[in-house]
Amino acid sequence: MTILILNKEMMPVVKEQDVVPFRNRVKEYATKIGMGLVNQTKLITAASELVRNMLKYGKGGKVYIEVVSKGRENGIRLIFEDKGPGIPDVSLAMKDGFSTGKSLGLxxxxxxxxxxEFDIQSVVGEGTTVTVIKWKNG
Amino acid sequence: MEKIPILRMGPFLLVTIQVDLYDRLAENLEADLVQMVSKTGAMGVLIDISAVSIIDSFMGRIIGNIASMSKIMDAETVVVGMQPAVAITLIELGLPLKGVQCALNVERGMDLLRAKIALNEGTPDDYFDTE
Structure with missing residues (x-):
């Protein structure tokens, strides 16, 4: 089934102080489509992790916040784009406990x-794009 | 510059986090709190996170750090008031906050701190208390 984009917004995230406003924006959208509190919290936490990665490894970038729909289900799609160094081995980066930084590797x-839904595309020397979707009831 | 206030309450320090922390604020809190433990000789630290709607791995690490730092400074840390949605998210994220004592609310957190300190000290007061 195809995914329709109902609404789209871009936010640049280039410094640490951009994180909280960005999270608030995601929360606004999630509230607007009527996402429950637990799913909202999961989505915003995920967004926070990804945006931190983007700042730390990709030196900041752009995030697209989209309201999407598939059939009767609405959701929020977030696309994180950076022009950082890229990830040489994506499958390794997706392993629990792996980290090149001094974080916990989660x-x-x-x-x-x-x-x-989660998708990651990375080209060494060009950058990384991470796309996530959280369905309203998913 | 914003700051998270640290209140002194008898032998304890009380921290109520009312805003969503960004990194610098969280790191400052960590440093301030350890300083305060050293300065006041506090026996326990109570962190109220009932107003915190998001704990990601960074925040989780800060909370863990505060607990371990306080521990080696001879103070116990109890985290109270976690929202149910935050608890669900933390576990799914894979961040069980190991080594951090939690209590449901401030009252139970205080009881836990008192119990832990009494246990550590085995104070004479408790010893002869025969009620």
């Missing part, structure tokens, strides 16, 4: 568990 695999 970033990507933990984040994937919080959302309904």
């Amino acid at each position: 970033g990507l695999p933990g984040t994937r568990r919080l959302v309904s």
